[in-house]
Amino acid sequence: MTSPGGQGGGGALSTRGGGGARRMKWALELSAGNTRSRGDRQGGQGDVVYPIGYSEKPVPDTSIQETDKNLVEKRCWDVALGPLKQIPMNLFIMYMSGNTISIFPIMMVCMMAWRPIQALMSMSATFKLLESSSQQWLQGLVYLVGNLLGSALAIYKCQSMGLLPTHSSDWLAFIEPPQRMEIMGGGMVL
């Protein structure tokens, strides 16, 4: 993994060094001052001598360094609005799956119910993600509301499928037989 870093370093060198350096097949710089002159890329560790071609940070990091504050914000809103965006899709799935009870609608409903719950459970992780945003609390609230809406939708689906114990018949099995107050016996005269 070190070799591309080395080449990249070589690339940077060539752009700055100009035509004179280009003519050389290769060059070795041993002084610390030289490394500093390479730019602020490796500036922090100026007093440590690294082997040739070693690059401490991976190359793509440069882009993060360049991200805009707005971009972070946008990304955070994306995360926060994710659950809400899923709702129309869920509605469509709900409509398609119908109210009959069979294995596929049950699976769909389970998925629909499980995803918001899972999201709500990992709320703290999401908050950490939103930490860098300025509108952290608003985004968090939107995220929460989106998930709650999602689970409400799932519950509504369960309700319309008849899976919620909301009727008296659902509690019928738990009614204990009443206790007898009188003892009675008898019959035809033998």
Place this chain on the structure above:
Amino acid sequence: MEKLIVLCLKFIILCGTVDAVFEDQVGKFDWRQQYVGKVRFSHFDTHMQSSKKVLLATENNVFAAINTRTGELFWRHVDKAGQEGSIDAFLQHGQDAVLVVGDGRVLRSWDINIGGLNWEIVLDSGSFQSACLVGQQDNVKHVAVLKKTAISLHYLSNGHQKWIENLPESDTVDYQVVYSGGNGEVYALGVVPHSHITIVVYSVEDGEVVKQISVEAPWLSDIQASCAVVDQGILTCVDSATVSLYMLDLHVQSQMTQIPLQAMLVSFATTGEKTVAAVMSPKNKTASTLNLFSAETGRRLLDTTLIFNMDPYGGKPEKLHVQAFLKKDDSVGYRVMVQTEDHTLTFIQQPGRVIWTREEALSDVVTMEMVDLPLTGTQAELEGEFGKKADGLFSMVLKRLSSQFILLQAWVAHLWKLFYDARQPRSQVKNDVTIENLSRDEFNLQKMMVMVTASGKLFGIDSKTGSILWRHYLDDIPSNAAFKLIVQRTTAHFPHPPQCTLLIKDKDTGLATLHVFNPIFGKKSHVTPPTMTQPILQSIILPLMDQDYAKVLLLVDDQYKVSAFPSTKNVLQQLQDMASSIYFFLVDSDQGRLSGYRLRTDLSTELIWEVVVPTEVQRIVSVKGKRPNEHVHSQGRVMGDRSVLYKYLNPNLLAVVTESTDLHQERSFIGITLIDGVTGRIFHNAVQRKARGPVHVVHSENWVVYEYWNTKSRRNEFSVIELYEGMELYNSTVFSSLDRPHAPQVLQQSYIFPSSISAMEATLTEKGITSRHLLIGLPSGGILSLPKMFLDPRRPEIVSEQIREENLILYAPELPIRTEWFINYNQSVSGVRGIYTAPSGLESTCLVVAYGLDIYQTRVYPSKQFDVLKDDYDYMLISSVLFALFFATMISKRLAEVKLLNRAWR
């Protein structure tokens, strides 16, 4: 929620759709025993030397042939029940057996080899007396039938009448026996009691009176009871008063000769030229000796002694049926079938070897109960540990360890036995059930059937195999007795033995006795039952227990006073405390009175309600309450809109059936009244006009099903009544008949049933979760398992969405009989008189016993076997798939790890 359960149920049903029996399941869970009843006539088939048949005609109107080697049935014919089919006479000649049936109404001839009917003719009316075969020189061609006033002669080949003659002086002389000696004459023997015998001789050819004489016989009152014509016209009579034998030669007509004897029982038999009398005389208390006497000389024959050991739990010998045969050395040998008071048939060979025994008392079972078998010793040991008082931690631990060790030992022994049995060929492994190794099985499917028979003999039968494990004959049973069997203590209270009580009431005197016994071993209990001096009206079993866990039995005498059994201080104290909540009712069908009583603390009673049914209009036929061991799991029914219609589950509800006294088909009716046994409140009263009994009723949960004959449409009909409390429960925690202000909603519907029925009962399961079926005994011998779903007054006429949701069947007037509903496939059960159902340890399984002439035991699964793996469940496949999958996951896991590692190194 509800739908989810339904979905699961559907899966379960899909997994096990087998309803009928597979061929290899025949006889696996069920057994049938066929009986013939108390023997009235018997003939040994002697027309062939090698024949091994004995023909029996019995009081249960059965004509049967039994294998004398094994005691099994060759064939059997069951005639109509009652007087109409009763067998009055039985004659045998060669291959033909001639029967006179129905008080001389029908003359029938059967082929004894195959049991087929040769011919049948209807005789002139008249009270039947006797019949005999008439022949000339060993060539039997006719049958003579003697009636009260006439004698007729019929051809043996086709039954046509040859001649009929009136009897002289038939108003004073009681003609009882007809005889023919093979010389062209027919002798009609009549008796004037305690005076003389009249003999009228007819000619076979034209029926003319040849001669008429009378012989003095002052000791004789009944010829049929004490006399027989043996050999060449020798009338032999036994006088039990003087214990002597009288002989009269009908051809010579001299005085009667008297031979003194010392005997209990006598039977005559003829073989070849010789006629012998087998005489049984008591030897000691447990054995009797049999000897053969020559009928001509009255001398005892040598080497003919046979010893009959009496069963200590059986009755005394009552009748002998002798099969005599000539041995090679021309001496007479014999086998004898001894019939005892308890209707047992024992076939004995010289010198006393019992070849087979048939318990014919079981053809007349009156009542029965099923009792759980006791736990095994080790199980009981473990149970006992919890029952005992704690005495220190250390000893408790020791006790626990020792019982665990015993269990381990038993398990190892069991494993060893399994292994040992597996090595033996299948046929050699015997699974004999004896009274010693009886123990409850895992699912409590094997129980002890305690059967009470009309003869007073009690039986303990293993429900799994049908083998009789104990028998006990009660010899002091009155002829007109009513029985009531009560289980007072079940096997659940180790170490107290289970206890059953049989209440025997003499209907003539009203006096009752109690027989207390252990239902597992049949032994009489050491508990002394109370002696009852007052006539007893009814008994009530209370859920109260004494300190020994025996339920309290209350006996109501004719003064309406109550006595308790057991009546210890503890019990009396409990009764005093509970008295205000103990009620009972009595139904007197003679006076048409239903009355309810309440117990007072001093064990006297007070009348609290009374309903009188006018006896001149209708009479009370039966009263059905609910079974005390019935559990109802669901307290309501789910409607299509998912609301609940609550059932009206009144445990005190009674269904009273009345029939009109007027039996005219336009005016007859039956009535059914639902009445509360505590308060006497009438909830519902239905009258079915133009209907007639017999009414069969089943009362269970919140429904009553009854069946009757519709005289107008001439068909059998079922009617069902269901009671509902409504959409709200009045009080869901306690049920008191005194505090139920709202009357239940009553729904009723009727259906046509394509057959008459002989018995009906509902299935019963442990928790009442399984759906109910009605078990219906049909006269054809089938036992039908009809789902209760078909008898549902909510069956609609028009389909709607909600109805479909509720899974109701559309109303159709006819109830179907589907062949796969017969639980006894081709094992017909004759003359079913009762069906008994008992729950097993498995919720899906209900044990069924149908009794009548035959006994049939099986298991039914009204909702299929949802809690048991099927018999042919493929354990091998499933376990091999499981193991394969397990190993596959292991291997693939390992492979995945290796691959990951490799990728990491790359």
